Amino acid sequence: xxxxxxxxxxxxxxxxxxxxPDITGSxxxxxxxxxxxxxxxxxxxxxxxxxxxNSTVFRDLxxxxxxxxxxxxxxxxxxxxxxxxxxxxxxxxxxxRNAAPWLQDWSDPPVNADYLAFGYAAEKDGQxxxxxxxxxxxxxxxxxxxxxxxxxxxxVDEAGARKVAHEFAADILKHFGVESLAGSKIYFVSxxxxxxxxxxxxxxxxxxKQVTAYKSISTMPSVSPxxxxxxxxxxxxxxxQILVHSLETLRRIPFLxxxxxTNQNASYSPDSKxxxxxxxxxxxxxxxxxxxxxxxIRRLTNTRAVEVEPKIxxxxxxxxxxxxxxxxxxxxxxxxNSDGADVQRLTTGEGQATNPSWNxxxxxxxxxxxxxxxxxxxxxxxxDVNTREYVQLTSGAGRNExxxxxxxxxxxxxxxxxxxxxxxxxxxxxxxxxxQLTSAGINEKPAWSK
Amino acid sequence: xxxxxxxxxxxALCLSFxxxxxxxxxxxxxxxxxxxxxxxxxxxxxxxxVKFFTAEPATIERGQASxxxxxxxxxxxxxxxxxxxxxxxxxxxxxxAGNRSVFPSNTTTYTFTATNAGGSVSETVTVNVTxxxxxxxxxTPAPKATFGEAIAREIQDVFFDFxxxxxxxxxxxxxxxxxxxxKTIFRDYSTGTVTIEGHADERGSAEYNLGLGDRRAIAxxxxxxxxxxxxxxxxxxxxxxxRPQCTDNNEACWQKNRRDHFTGQ
Numbered sequence: 001x002x003x004x005x006x007x008x009x010x011x012x013x014x015x016x017x018x019x020x021p022d023i024t025g026s027x028x029x030x031x032x033x034x035x036x037x038x039x040x041x042x043x044x045x046x047x048x049x050x051x052x053x054n055s056t057v058f059r060d061l062x063x064x065x066x067x068x069x070x071x072x073x074x075x076x077x078x079x080x081x082x083x084x085x086x087x088x089x090x091x092x093x094x095x096x097r098n099a100a101p102w103l104q105d106w107s108d109p110p111v112n113a114d115y116l117a118f119g120y121a122a123e124k125d126g127q128x129x130x131x132x133x134x135x136x137x138x139x140x141x142x143x144x145x146x147x148x149x150x151x152x153x154x155x156v157d158e159a160g161a162r163k164v165a166h167e168f169a170a171d172i173l174k175h176f177g178v179e180s181l182a183g184s185k186i187y188f189v190s191x192x193x194x195x196x197x198x199x200x201x202x203x204x205x206x207x208x209k210q211v212t213a214y215k216s217i218s219t220m221p222s223v224s225p226x227x228x229x230x231x232x233x234x235x236x237x238x239x240x241q242i243l244v245h246s247l248e249t250l251r252r253i254p255f256l257x258x259x260x261x262t263n264q265n266a267s268y269s270p271d272s273k274x275x276x277x278x279x280x281x282x283x284x285x286x287x288x289x290x291x292x293x294x295x296x297i298r299r300l301t302n303t304r305a306v307e308v309e310p311k312i313x314x315x316x317x318x319x320x321x322x323x324x325x326x327x328x329x330x331x332x333x334x335x336x337n338s339d340g341a342d343v344q345r346l347t348t349g350e351g352q353a354t355n356p357s358w359n360x361x362x363x364x365x366x367x368x369x370x371x372x373x374x375x376x377x378x379x380x381x382x383x384d385v386n387t388r389e390y391v392q393l394t395s396g397a398g399r400n401e402x403x404x405x406x407x408x409x410x411x412x413x414x415x416x417x418x419x420x421x422x423x424x425x426x427x428x429x430x431x432x433x434x435x436q437l438t439s440a441g442i443n444e445k446p447a448w449s450k
Numbered sequence: 451x452x453x454x455x456x457x458x459x460x461x462a463l464c465l466s467f468x469x470x471x472x473x474x475x476x477x478x479x480x481x482x483x484x485x486x487x488x489x490x491x492x493x494x495x496x497x498x499x500v501k502f503f504t505a506e507p508a509t510i511e512r513g514q515a516s517x518x519x520x521x522x523x524x525x526x527x528x529x530x531x532x533x534x535x536x537x538x539x540x541x542x543x544x545x546x547a548g549n550r551s552v553f554p555s556n557t558t559t560y561t562f563t564a565t566n567a568g569g570s571v572s573e574t575v576t577v578n579v580t581x582x583x584x585x586x587x588x589x590t591p592a593p594k595a596t597f598g599e600a601i602a603r604e605i606q607d608v609f610f611d612f613x614x615x616x617x618x619x620x621x622x623x624x625x626x627x628x629x630x631x632x633k634t635i636f637r638d639y640s641t642g643t644v645t646i647e648g649h650a651d652e653r654g655s656a657e658y659n660l661g662l663g664d665r666r667a668i669a670x671x672x673x674x675x676x677x678x679x680x681x682x683x684x685x686x687x688x689x690x691x692x693r694p695q696c697t698d699n700n701e702a703c704w705q706k707n708r709r710d711h712f713t714g715q
Contacts, residue, residue: 196692217692219656219692220656220657233660235689235692238687239687239688240660240688240690261664261667261668261686261687261688262660262661262663262664262688264657264660264661265657278657278661280661280664280665280668280688283668284661284665285660285661285664285665306658306661306662306664306665307661308655308657308658308660308661309655309657309658323655323657323658325613325658325662330613331613331654331655331658352613352654352655352658354654354655354657354658355655355657368655375612375613375653375654376652376653376654378655401655444656445656
């Protein structure tokens, strides 16, 4: 609730400040606190793991896109490891090499930080223990500066190092009212086992694991908002049909497919109780809605065109965006009410527009569009659904498809063949901070879940 | 035929097993009485003596027979492995003798085992199998093609325009020929179904192309049914762009992938 209010204020502030609406600015926010994150040191067996700890903390904070990261080259040589290292000098002298660390080392130029994350790690009772602190270095004294100090425990291995680092970074983000992406998962399709199967991984590309093993074609995954189920399209039973797996047991859950040559593109309602999908039961792929087990099916569209990829607004549960070839043209992105009424085209009619995906706030969609390029050369766009203003995030770098939003509403994961073969990439919703997350085989159709 | 019988038997056994499992549990039997402390002195029995176990001829051409012959004294039972099983019993431990023709398709070693209370004795014999000398090829008529082969040979792909599922002029001609051939093939083969696979080129989205491939397959099916091909022997299956027959990045290749392909099952 607080977050909502904050983002509303940010959007409102941005709208007042700029006469012309700035689409990504309203998503990304404007004012950012500057944070310094000097490398922490470790004792005993923790020492060898500090490279992982430091890079994970730094990346989690940088990726969250709520801070400006103070440039490391500007950091002072006097780095505190714990609060007692700070000694208030009688006369502050930044050039006194013998002086103890002080807050102004970080708040003054050239670092100009608002916050300092610091600490150290040790091995204790067969565990790695990370002592982490967040200080507001603009404060006058140490007691006022401490935002929090906490201990983090994990096994003395790489996974343990990542765990304590993710937890420290998550607590720092929580202090700013931001949920860390560290616990979130990205599901995607990979052919690295020899067949297209559904895979899952951490948000930063770590821990890639195979979810399905049908040895057929399994693709187009979609996770229920409650995180309990994953629906996808598979040829495992012969014709392309919707299959649902539990993400707890990884076993198949019954889903009643209508009698049709093709059933595909399942996606969930915000309460996880309804599924929208595309079925060719009528002879044309059309948009349908059903209960999560496939019962209680109802048809939402009625055209003689191919209509696919329905996505229900995660906030209102009422608007559905989808892709349609109606009117005889190439596919475009449309919206309608969840009862099928009030259909409007959102894209201009140029090129092919596909793969719409709502942001968690239900205000914007990301989608893939060939506007301005030859057929097949898709780029990622973001559109404000109310004003229909759009901005292009990728350009001139291969084929970019299937953008979906992170739970934080600031990151987008998508597939791109800019490096040769299709791989999973993430970026911020303003197109910056590109990261490649996969490299083995061909990887596509990412879906980001909480 | 025999495998059918065997599997039917296995099924029956399984069913009876499960049926037994469904029954109400009977109380556990009473524990056996305590063993007697004094065991009777074991009776000493001499092992059986195998007089001979032979295969004649020891080398055959594939398809020919070899005759296994045996004689054993003092055995209560005799058996041969390789699926021949028990070949003789003698309650008194007398003479067991016999023969059996075998038709191994590859070189095979047979083990003859004679058993009595004193133990068992084994003998082995190997039948070498050579490939038959090829006979000159005669002008025999070629075997009739299977349904799937007939479809693969006779029924041609039809092609589509980019982002379209309309039947083009050239596709009309191909489908008209396909309809005639399908009617003939369906007359010749009383069973078998044709799957019309709809494919798309790589440029559209996978999702839209899956719907488009579905349309392309249905469009061809509707056309064939209008020309009198029985609908109940046609089914449609879209692969979208998941199974391209060509992966180059040019129009010639894309056109090859925008197709309906026919397979017979």
